[in-house]
Structures are given as structure tokens and as C-alpha cells.
Amino acid sequence: MADNPWKTVFKGDLIAVEKHETKGYEHAIRPPGVRLILTNAAGELLITKEYRSEISAHDYRLPGGKVFDDIDSWLAVRGDEAALKGAVMRAARLEAKQETGVDEIRDPNIYAVSHAGASVEWDLYYVTGTIARMSEQELEADEKERGIEVKFYAKDKVADLLRTSGIQEDRTAGVLYRYLGL
Numbered sequence: 001m002a003d004n005p006w007k008t009v010f011k012g013d014l015i016a017v018e019k020h021e022t023k024g025y026e027h028a029i030r031p032p033g034v035r036l037i038l039t040n041a042a043g044e045l046l047i048t049k050e051y052r053s054e055i056s057a058h059d060y061r062l063p064g065g066k067v068f069d070d071i072d073s074w075l076a077v078r079g080d081e082a083a084l085k086g087a088v089m090r091a092a093r094l095e096a097k098q099e100t101g102v103d104e105i106r107d108p109n110i111y112a113v114s115h116a117g118a119s120v121e122w123d124l125y126y127v128t129g130t131i132a133r134m135s136e137q138e139l140e141a142d143e144k145e146r147g148i149e150v151k152f153y154a155k156d157k158v159a160d161l162l163r164t165s166g167i168q169e170d171r172t173a174g175v176l177y178r179y180l181g182l
Helices: 071-077 081-101 139-145 154-162 170-179
Strands: 006-013 017-018 027-028 035-037 046-051 057-061 062-066 102-114 125-135 151-152
Touching: 027 071, 035 081, 035 102, 035 170, 046 081, 046 139, 046 154, 062 081, 071 081, 081 102, 081 125, 102 170, 125 170, 151 154, 154 170
Parallel strands: 035 125
Antiparallel strands: 006 017, 017 027, 035 046, 035 062, 046 057, 046 151, 102 125
């Protein structure tokens, strides 16, 4: 097996940059994230609405967050698909509880993975499931500042949000278009 030609040239708390030794290409690495496509018994989708500083506005979003809190934790399992899948599912359960108050997800499944591109490695894992039990949100301090609202939407209303750019995260919009069969 050949040596890995990618060498780390910068490592921060959440991002690393690697450079290809012979070709000179660089790419950034960030730990993956998770997004949740959760439905209730009526088939409605759970959507959050929160203030996002990167767009200076409120955005409708799928609940979710980080799979790993730092780059070192990600690099320790990078390439180990079983460990990564376990981490994704743990993060999905944690984010469901914190952001939305979902205590139990029935039949969780990794539905899709969105890759950022060749120069940035930042995958988003989309986990589907049915809500089995719900209680209260357990928001962290920064989430309380964003005022995360939780609401169920019929699939046609989610489609309207997609068509009117109510959902600003383009990668999520693409996955939702596929999920809804639009």
C-alpha cells in the first residue's frame, strides 16, 4: 500500500488543511455534520426555524449539528466506516433531543450523504426516522440565543419552503428535493 501523499499543513480546533506532496493541491477538512429528516405519525416533517448569523436572517432548517466537536476526534476515526456510522447515529440522537425534544427515533437510517466537493471535505449525513416519543428541548446556550422554534410541516408545505428559498442551506434543499420526490 502506498504512503498517504496528503500531509497536514495546518490544524486548528475544528479545521485542518492538507497538501498533496507531489501535486501541490490543498484541501480543507472539517468534521462531518448530521441533519435529521424526522416525521411524525401523520407523515409531517419536523422543521426548525432559527436565526442564522451567516445569512443575517431566520432560516427554516432540518435539525442537526456536528458529529464531532473537534478535528482531532474526527481524524481519529476518519476512514473507519463502522466507527463513523456509530458516531453519526449518536450525534443524530443527541441533536434530536437537544434541538427538538425528540426522545426516541424509530427506525433511524442514514438516508444520504452530501459531499462538499474536492477542495473541502465536509460531509453532511442525513438521517431519517419516525418520531416515537417527544418531550422538551434541551438547548445549549448558543442555541437558546438563536431561538430555535420546532414545528411539523406537511410535505407540500416543505416543498413550498424549498421553492421560495425558505430553506437556505442548499445541500439540505437538494436532499429534501430527492426525499420528497420533487
